[in-house]
Amino acid sequence: MQGFVGLWKHRVVLRGTTRSKCGPQVGRMLRISPRLMSMVDETRISRLNDDDVRANGKYVLYWMQESVRSRYNHALEYAVERANEIKVPLVAVYGVDESFPETNVRHKAFLLEGLAEAQKNLSRRGIRLLIVKHPPKETVGKLQKDAACVVVDRGYVRIVREWRRDVAEASTCAVFQVETDVVVPVEVASKKEETAARTIRKKIESQLATYLKKVEEVPLDHASPENVDLHGLQLLDIGNIESALASLSLDCSVWRVKTFLGGEDQALEQLQLFLDTRLKHYGKRNEPSVDITSNMSPYLHYGNISPIEIALKVRPLRKKYPDEVKSFLEELIVRRELAMNLVFYNDAYDSFDVIPNYAKITLMEHADDKRPYLYTEEQLERAKTHDIYWNAAQAEMVLTGKMHTYMRMYWGKKILEWTSGPREAFDIALRLNNKYNIDGRDPNSFTGIAWCFGKHDQGWAEREIFGKVRYMNSAGLERKFDMKGYVNRINKIREGHEGWENPPALLQYFNKRSADLNGSSKPSKRRNK
Known part of the structure; x- marks a missing residue:
């Protein structure tokens, strides 16, 4: 099956020695079956530490941070595959960081709206999403104590990369990172900082046949447990967004807006509106007197929608709107992933x-x-x-x-x-x-x-x-x-x-x-x- 790789390539073995940090029960070996095929291309997956899969882990922990969605999410599906193979449940978690640089009520409202939809949609798959009122490093640091392994999506800006590094270094079980918010993985597209769209365009376009593919949903064999030991962590109730916002210490000088509501369902509604009424006019997208843009950028930023899903919904309209589709995909894929290239390879991106x-x-x-x-x-x-x-x-x-x-x-x-x-x-x-x-x-x-x-x-x-x-x-x-x-x-x-x-x-x-x-x-x- 093209694009699939055996998980054995990422297998982790528990050694029969007390040198492991995985706890007292490390005498037996836990192997990843070579027969299991992953739908996630191996170039999207990376090991962040050298620790083993914990043999007595109670669940696989999916640390959701950049990709707040239940669809077209390679990291989520890889976590499901891991849980199914190890024969344990899957638990998802998001740590809400009140001190994230430059954050305010407007940003957090959109985030919480997205988390509410992700929580609802994941529950339909038997996956519990814990939304925790603690920074990510503290949140994952405590929950990984009971996890067989941790799977996390990939981020590109400095602070979120530091989070993943610090969590991986402190964890006592294997931590896997899966790249799911770009079409072509950043390091596959280029090994260096590119100077302009013209220098990265062919590198990305030559990889689309490999990476621009539907992300299939993997059924979960073991639903999340009702009770999870939170190790003192406090859950954030987002049943009422306004109340949740009021419980956080946030900059209130920037008020919440209703122009765009966060969440994957909202993102799909916006995308459908674009396809139905705006794409045909996309050649005039620079005209500011009318709103004919896709409005996808807020949803892409919070990971409410995958660029792959957007592209796969737009591409079938190429015959009807060839120039418009070409221009849109240039911006969605080439220009956007040029930006990922910049922040990944140039640490001065914000100066x-x-x-x-x-x-x-x-x-x-x-x-x-x-x-x-x-x-x-x-x-x-x-x-x-x-x-x-x-x-x-x-x-x-x-x-x-x-x-x-x-x-x-x-x-x-x-x-x-x-x-x-x-x-x-x-x-x-x-x-x-x-x-x-x-x-x-x-x-x-x-x-x-x-x-x-x-x-x-x-x-x-x-x-x-x-x-x-x-x-x-x-x-x-x-x-x-x-x-x-x-x-x-x-x-x-x-x-x-x-x-x-x-x-x-x-x-x-x-x-x-x-x-x-x-x-x-x-x-x-x-x-x-």
Whole structure:
């Protein structure tokens, strides 16, 4: 069966010696049957430690962290296969980290909505998802004591990779990582950081026949037990999302939005809406006055839907909409996985240092150029600039949790133009993006901000402020798009949100950061260099 591998290639043997850390009952050998075939390609699977499968383990522990879904989830299906072979139940767990960097009520609401749907859908398969009010490392560190082994999905940004490393080092049983949130595994696609989409495109496309395949659901032989020893961990009741949010210590300055609700069922509804009404217009996706994008980015960020499932639902429409499908799959697979490549291979992905030398050098050479306008971060956050298009984009992000894709590029370029220097501009753009966008703190978001400063782009004619980085202006927007229509669309969203620029929670946040906040929209003046 093409694409399947024997689990014996990943077998773990309990040695008959007391040197093992797996506990007292290590005298017998536990072998993975060579006859069992896994539906998960072996290149998606990696061992994170050298510990053995615990012979007396009570269950296989599936540590769900990036892939909050019950469908098209290689990590989940691999965990089911493991449990079936060892003849033990499967228990899934998610550790809710209140202290995750830059997290707030908006992010956690979307996460909990997704967890609620995953919990419901997993229960139909006999799998119990424990949602625990403790950080992941503490949560898995305690539950692995009773586990035969741990299976975890793969993450790419720094902190989640550190979690997996630390858990694997501290665990006393085998820990397996399974890559399931990309079409082509990152290290299969490329062994190094790529410079642009053009350098990774063929590498990814040449692997699609191997990796772009349906993920079959594996029946679970032994349902999760009713009672699991939590070792002092506290469960988080998410039956009522508002109550659950209130029980967490979170930044409340960014309110919950109803524009997008989290969860795999919601993701599938959004995808079907896109296929039925928007895909045929995808050639005009850059037009901000209408919403014809897929809106998949928040769901991909939280792992509510697999890019493989999306691609397999879109591909059958190639004959009907050939150009639109080609463009969509380019963004879903090539561009998105270029972003994964960046954060995996470049540890500076969240700083100004990530941008290429041509951009960094020329931006710094023009760092003291006179700015036409100079705004504080607070003025930018509250959309208090002279530019109605930029203000509309900022309002869209603040009020809906998502900004139109093309406007994000313009938005980032203008922050570069209107702040005191490129490093400050990069940091401000990243903070605002991560704070308000539901898909903030995602590899795609980090890459998108870096693109505004020259990453994955080419050098252009040198000019003031921008150096050789690509320039964008409002005249270009007006020439290409119905910008009056865009502003009108955002103004309709603003209705019912009058005064959003100055809510008490936001003012409290501002006051903490700036003692001299006065609410003025008048830009500061800057001297010539």
